Amino acid sequence: xxxxxxxxxxxxxVGSYLLYLLAAVSERASAEFHAHARKAGLRVPEWRVLxxxxxxxxxxxxxxxxxxxxxxxxxxxxxxxxxARGLLTRRADPRDGRRVLVYLSQEGRALxxxxxxxxxxxxxxxxxxxxxxxxxxxxxxxxxxxxGLEEATP
Amino acid sequence: xxxxxxxxxxxxxVGSYLLYLLAAVSERASAEFHAHARKAGLRVPEWRVLxxxxxxxxxxxxxxxxxxxxxxxxxxxxxxxxxARGLLTRRADPRDGRRVLVYLSQEGRALxxxxxxxxxxxxxxxxxxxxxxxxxxxxxxxxxxxxGLEEATP
DNA sequence: CCCAATAATATGAAAATTCATATAAAGGCG
DNA sequence: CGCCTTTATATGAATTTTCATATTATTGGG
Numbered sequence: 001x002x003x004x005x006x007x008x009x010x011x012x013x014v015g016s017y018l019l020y021l022l023a024a025v026s027e028r029a030s031a032e033f034h035a036h037a038r039k040a041g042l043r044v045p046e047w048r049v050l051x052x053x054x055x056x057x058x059x060x061x062x063x064x065x066x067x068x069x070x071x072x073x074x075x076x077x078x079x080x081x082x083x084a085r086g087l088l089t090r091r092a093d094p095r096d097g098r099r100v101l102v103y104l105s106q107e108g109r110a111l112x113x114x115x116x117x118x119x120x121x122x123x124x125x126x127x128x129x130x131x132x133x134x135x136x137x138x139x140x141x142x143x144x145x146x147x148g149l150e151e152a153t154p
Numbered sequence: 155x156x157x158x159x160x161x162x163x164x165x166x167x168v169g170s171y172l173l174y175l176l177a178a179v180s181e182r183a184s185a186e187f188h189a190h191a192r193k194a195g196l197r198v199p200e201w202r203v204l205x206x207x208x209x210x211x212x213x214x215x216x217x218x219x220x221x222x223x224x225x226x227x228x229x230x231x232x233x234x235x236x237x238a239r240g241l242l243t244r245r246a247d248p249r250d251g252r253r254v255l256v257y258l259s260q261e262g263r264a265l266x267x268x269x270x271x272x273x274x275x276x277x278x279x280x281x282x283x284x285x286x287x288x289x290x291x292x293x294x295x296x297x298x299x300x301x302g303l304e305e306a307t308p
Numbered sequence: 309c310c311c312a313a314t315a316a317t318a319t320g321a322a323a324a325t326t327c328a329t330a331t332a333a334a335g336g337c338g
Numbered sequence: 339c340g341c342c343t344t345t346a347t348a349t350g351a352a353t354t355t356t357c358a359t360a361t362t363a364t365t366g367g368g
Contacts, residue, residue, distance in 0.1 A: 006304055007221055012209030013270050014221070018277045019184050020205070021296040026176035027223050028303040033173060045324095051174070055166030061347060067161055067168070069181050074325060076348060098333045098346040116167050123172045129302035134295045141288045141295075142175040143164055148283035149182040150160055199354095215317060228355060230318060252316040252363045315364075325354065334345075 033122050040115060045070055045078050046087075050112045051119070053088065053104050060099045087111065187276050194269060199224055199232050200241075204266045205273070207242065207258050214253045241265065 007015045007024060014020040030044075037047040045068065052067040053059070059067070065075040079102055082088050087108035093099035104112060127135040161169040161178060168174040184198075191201040199222065206221040207213070213221065219229040233256055236242050241262035247253035258266060281289040 007206075007209075007300070013273075014205055014209055015297070016293060017205070017273060018280060018293060018296075019180070019187060019273070021293060021300060022176060022180035023184065023223060025296050025299050025303065026173070026180045028300065030173050030177065032303075043324095051168055051171070052161075055161075055168055062345085069177060071326070072346085073327080073348075077324090080348095096334070096346085100347065116171075119167075119171060119173070126172060126299070126302075130295065130298060134291070134298065137288070137291060138295050138299075139170060139172060139175060141284065141292050142172075142179050143169070144284060144288065145179050145280070145292075146161070146175060146182065148280075149179065149186075197354095216315090225356070226316085227318075227357080231354090234318095247316095250316085250364070254317065310368090312367090313365085316362085318361075319359085321357090323354100323356070325352105327352080328350095330347105330349075332345100332347085334343100336341100336343080338339105338341090 029126055032126075033119060036118060036122070037115060040111065042111075042115075045074070046082060047115065049075070049078060049082065050087065050104075050108060051116060053102065053108070054112050054116055058101050058103050060093065060101055064102055082108070183280055186280075187273060190272060190276070191269060194265065196265075196269075199228070200236060201269065203229070203232060203236065204241065204258075204262060205270060207256065207262070208266050208270055212255050212257050214247065214255055218256055236262070 007020065009015050034044050034047070037044070042050065048068040048070070049064065052064060056064065056067060061075055061079065062072055064079075065072045068075060070078075079088065079090060083090055086105055088105055089103050090100050091103065093101050127138075130138070161174065164170045188198050188201070191198070196204065202222040202224070203218065206218060210218065210221060215229055215233065216226055218233075219226045222229060224232075233242065233244060237244055240259055242259055243257050244254050245257065247255050281292075284292070
């Protein structure tokens with residue numbers, strides 16, 4: 001036994017509080033991959049944007065911000081920086097002059113492809129720490145939860 | 155169908171990437187409760203500290219920072235502010251003069267008790283959006299994952 | 309006992325993030 | 339068509355957060 005109890009002990013409140021567990025697992029598990037992304041020259045928000053653009057190339061700022069889990073004004077600045085680095089480009093939407101659409105550059109796409117591959121490998125390592133049953137269940141459960149949350153806040 | 159696909163669609167990369175799902179669910183689900191904590195006058199990191207102190211009253215700064223999922227220097231400043239507001243107190247550890255132990259004040263304890271009660275209610279609402287089987291599984295899975303992650307980074 | 313090495317906390321300065329709001333484009337309606 | 343409302347993005351200023359490091363205390367070895 002160690003005197004400094006860890007939250008996973010599930011004694012007390014936080015160790016069995018769903019939102020704590022989600023935040024802690026997300027934080028700790030992501031930290032492993034974020035260290036990898038850093039070595040590729042990306043900070044966390046930049047990696048998120050890149051990953052989201054893989055799926056939603058040409059998304060407008062507001063939509064990309066929601067996907068990337070960050071605020072609009074923050075995304076605007078991050079897109080600026082990434083555009084300056086040549087990872088992506090911005091174009092006005094020809095159908096709606098207010099919108100700015102964000103596209104991966106060739107370089108950005110290549111980097112994203114490389115990192116998403118690494119991310120899948122890392123994910124496999126994490127899932128390997130679970131029993132096969134739990135590993136098979138966790139993503140569907142989270143997807144269900146996310147769908148429920150999005151319908152609450154559309 | 156909507157043109158602006160949501161990540162829960164699980165088409166593409168992020169919608170089925172474990173670390174994205176964890177971050178997204180954590181973010182969205184927590185936002186609901188964080189809005190509640192705000193009304194009680196607490197910012198997110200303050201609520202986290204309060205919740206952790208419920209379980210670990212008298213923890214030292216470094217340990218509390220780990221539990222609260224934040225960096226030591228940030229926690230130091232947050233503890234300052236919360237102490238100034240009378241939510242907690244700091245005392246030097248009599249056995250080790252380097253350490254600062256953090257204790258809830260009476261007011262802090264009362265606030266923490268109230269909010270953890272609310273948090274449990276809110277958690278129940280979230281779990282109610284899942285099937286009973288999934289609801290029963292999610293916390294044990296996350297606890298297992300967290301334990302695995304902590305053994306990797308002790 | 310002294311010294312070097314380690315550990316815990318605090319702090320200054322830089323960087324990132326938020327918040328409120330300005331700016332600009334569309335949309336709806338009299 | 340002109341006007342008022344809504345939507346999308348950008349930006350200034352304040353706040354928060356990080357990073358590196360200073361300070362103070364403890365520990366272990368010689």
